[in-house]
Amino acid sequence: xxxxxxxxxxxxxxxxxIYDALRVRGWIIPQTEEDVMRTEVDIEHNPIPLPPxxxxxxxxxxxxxxxxxxxxxxxxxxxxxxxxxxxxxxxQPQSLLECFRARTGWRPSVIASTLEVTPIFLSDxxxxxxxxxxxxxxxxxxxxxxxxxxxxxxxxxxxxxxxxQPRVAAFRRAPYPETxxxxxxxxxxxxGMTAEAQHFWHSLAEKEAE
Amino acid sequence: MEPSHSTRNAAAVRAASxxxxxxxxxxRHTDAATAQMAWEEFYYRHRQYLxxxxxxxxxxxxxxxxxxxxxTFLRIFEKAxxxxxxxxxxxxxGRIRVLAWMGRIAQRLxxxxxxxxxxxxxxxxxxxxxxxxxxxxxxxxxxxEPPSPALQAVLQAIESLSAREQEIIRVTWQYYTPGQxxxxxxxxxxxxxxxxxxxxxxxxxxxxxxxxxxxxAMLLSSPHSPMEETQP
Numbered sequence: 001x002x003x004x005x006x007x008x009x010x011x012x013x014x015x016x017x018i019y020d021a022l023r024v025r026g027w028i029i030p031q032t033e034e035d036v037m038r039t040e041v042d043i044e045h046n047p048i049p050l051p052p053x054x055x056x057x058x059x060x061x062x063x064x065x066x067x068x069x070x071x072x073x074x075x076x077x078x079x080x081x082x083x084x085x086x087x088x089x090x091x092q093p094q095s096l097l098e099c100f101r102a103r104t105g106w107r108p109s110v111i112a113s114t115l116e117v118t119p120i121f122l123s124d125x126x127x128x129x130x131x132x133x134x135x136x137x138x139x140x141x142x143x144x145x146x147x148x149x150x151x152x153x154x155x156x157x158x159x160x161x162x163x164x165q166p167r168v169a170a171f172r173r174a175p176y177p178e179t180x181x182x183x184x185x186x187x188x189x190x191x192g193m194t195a196e197a198q199h200f201w202h203s204l205a206e207k208e209a210e
Numbered sequence: 211m212e213p214s215h216s217t218r219n220a221a222a223v224r225a226a227s228x229x230x231x232x233x234x235x236x237x238r239h240t241d242a243a244t245a246q247m248a249w250e251e252f253y254y255r256h257r258q259y260l261x262x263x264x265x266x267x268x269x270x271x272x273x274x275x276x277x278x279x280x281x282t283f284l285r286i287f288e289k290a291x292x293x294x295x296x297x298x299x300x301x302x303x304g305r306i307r308v309l310a311w312m313g314r315i316a317q318r319l320x321x322x323x324x325x326x327x328x329x330x331x332x333x334x335x336x337x338x339x340x341x342x343x344x345x346x347x348x349x350x351x352x353x354x355e356p357p358s359p360a361l362q363a364v365l366q367a368i369e370s371l372s373a374r375e376q377e378i379i380r381v382t383w384q385y386y387t388p389g390q391x392x393x394x395x396x397x398x399x400x401x402x403x404x405x406x407x408x409x410x411x412x413x414x415x416x417x418x419x420x421x422x423x424x425x426x427a428m429l430l431s432s433p434h435s436p437m438e439e440t441q442p
Contacts (some may be wrong), residue, residue, distance in 0.1 A: 014426055016388050019381065022366035024357045025264030027380055029320060031313040033306045040309075043262045050258050053276050057253045060280055061246060064287050109250045111219035118243045119250065192242030 043103060056096055058108055058123050065120045065190060095126035096140075096159050103150040114147050115140070121191035121201075128158045131184045133208035223247045225419055227301050228255070228308040231296075235290035249287050259309060260316065267320065270334035278323065282316040289315065326399055328406045329381045367428035374407060375421040382418060 012020070022028050023035060030039045094102075097119065099110045108119040115122070125132055125140065141156035188201045223234065223244065231248040238245035249395045260279050269275045293311055295304070324332055357365065368379060381403060382395050407414070 003292050014422065015386065017364050018425065019319055019370065019383055019388050021361050021368060022380065024361055025365060027268065028384065029263055029267060029313045029317040031310055031317055033310050036306050036309045039263060043259060048262050048265050050261055054257055054261055057250055060283060061250065063284060064249065107254065109220055109247045114235065118246055120246060129380050192246055194243065
């Protein structure tokens with residue numbers, strides 16, 4: 001939207017005055033450099049704290065790099081058995097990224113680059129842990145224990161020991177649309193890792209096949 | 211231990227300007243890993259600003275506020291290639307330019323949300339005593355720098371309107387472009403307003419006209435009227 005500047009020679013129309021009043025009140029999102037500068041000063045003086053729901057961009061990263069197959073709903077008899085055993089379906093296992101962030105206090109991108117993977121690959125390893133071959137689990141556990149402060153090998157092993165469940169963001173009424181890679185190989189291919197890194201993680205699947 | 215290629219890359223991304231981050235996002239088809247890092251860095255830099263801006267718009271439900279913030283960041287990734295960087299050595303000015311661009315994206319998404327959900331869900335029923343999600347509404351403090359007397363007069367005139375008139379004015383001006391003549395509110399927005407207020411589009415237009423007449427009358431009687439300033 002291009003904004004025509006009003007000069008002192010042009011009487012502002014009633015409509016423009018209303019726009020300015022709503023803009024100054026904050027009811028219209030700042031879209032010009034002048035508005036942004038004024039808004040930044042306001043925010044600096046009266047900041048509204050960021051809610052926890054917007055702290056972590058991992059779920060958004062997943063939406064930016066989606067894979068296509070929809071998850072099949074869990075059969076009802078499985079849900080019934082779970083209910084009989086008294087398992088809380090709302091309990092979500094901690095993901096690798098959550099675990100590493102809690103231990104290191106680092107951003108996902110820093111954690112991922114230290115491990116020579118991408119955030120989306122780390123996220124997928126947690127979500128689809130049941131398709132991750134054991135040699136890949138062990139390689140990640142070794143690497144994390146060696147390179148990340150306060151992370152033990154057993155931390156990673158425990159995350160892989162949990163069954164994966166759909167995640168629901170705290171503020172959403174429904175889960176994010178679930179997607180699932182068909183294979184571990186597809187997970188690697190969607191990861192955005194370098195060719196060399198992809199080759200390494202593929203080779204671990206071949207190692208298991210042997 | 212020698213820093214790996216990806217570690218060096220991450221450090222470079224963290225040091226990059228906003229405009230460079232957008233360029234890296236735009237190159238996602240050739241370097242997805244760096245594009246991811248660039249987007250994430252952009253998110254961390256600007257999430258606080260955008261959330262504060264969205265709170266000032268006074269969207270009632272927390273989930274709608276979060277959705278607007280998140281959808282804006284998703285759209286930024288998709289539209290990164292459309293950002294036009296102007297020649298400037300001033301990185302602070304470049305950053306402001308990026309935030310203004312981000313604001314235009316957020317505003318368009320907010321317009322879409324108004325079309326989709328209606329103003330009563332997004333902005334609340336201003337006449338109602340209790341709002342659906344009032345407990346999660348963050349405390350928005352008004353600007354330290356008060357508006358000019360002339361703008362203050364306009365705000366007072368708007369606030370003197372009925373709840374329904376205020377809602378209609380607020381929604382209408384979300385689609386307004388300053389300085390342009392003969393602007394029309396899109397038909398689907400008028401239709402959504404009519405559904406919200408259980409009336410017909412023609413009546414919405416009449417309510418809007420009546421509200422404008424009231425504002426004009428109040429401004430003409432105000433000692434700080436911006437309209438008086440423009441009288442010969």
